Amino acid sequence: MRGLAAYVACNAHAMMERQMARTNPLQFIQQVRSEVSKVTWPARREVFLTTVMVFIMATLTAIFFALVDLAIRSGLTGILGLFG
Numbered sequence: 589m590r591g592l593a594a595y596v597a598c599n600a601h602a603m604m605e606r607q608m609a610r611t612n613p614l615q616f617i618q619q620v621r622s623e624v625s626k627v628t629w630p631a632r633r634e635v636f637l638t639t640v641m642v643f644i645m646a647t648l649t650a651i652f653f654a655l656v657d658l659a660i661r662s663g664l665t666g667i668l669g670l671f672g
Contacts, residue, residue, distance in 0.1 A: 611619070
């Protein structure tokens with residue numbers, strides 16, 4: 589029974605590919621415009637606030653890693669200074 593189900597699924601997939609291939613460019617453009625009209629676009633304020641938050645988080649992350657790098661470098665310099 590499993591073989592039959594796989595065959596049917598494969599056949600359905602092949603039929604769907606053939607149907608998709610039949611779509612002409614005009615229909616494709618109409619379908620794309622229809623799907624794009626369903627998208628909920630963010631408001632200008634939401635985009636601005638999200639962008640500001642990304643810059644703030646990137647700055648905080650850069651500061652954090654700079655401080656960690658400084659601490660590791662100071663630690664290694666101190667340890668190597670004891671033996672060198």
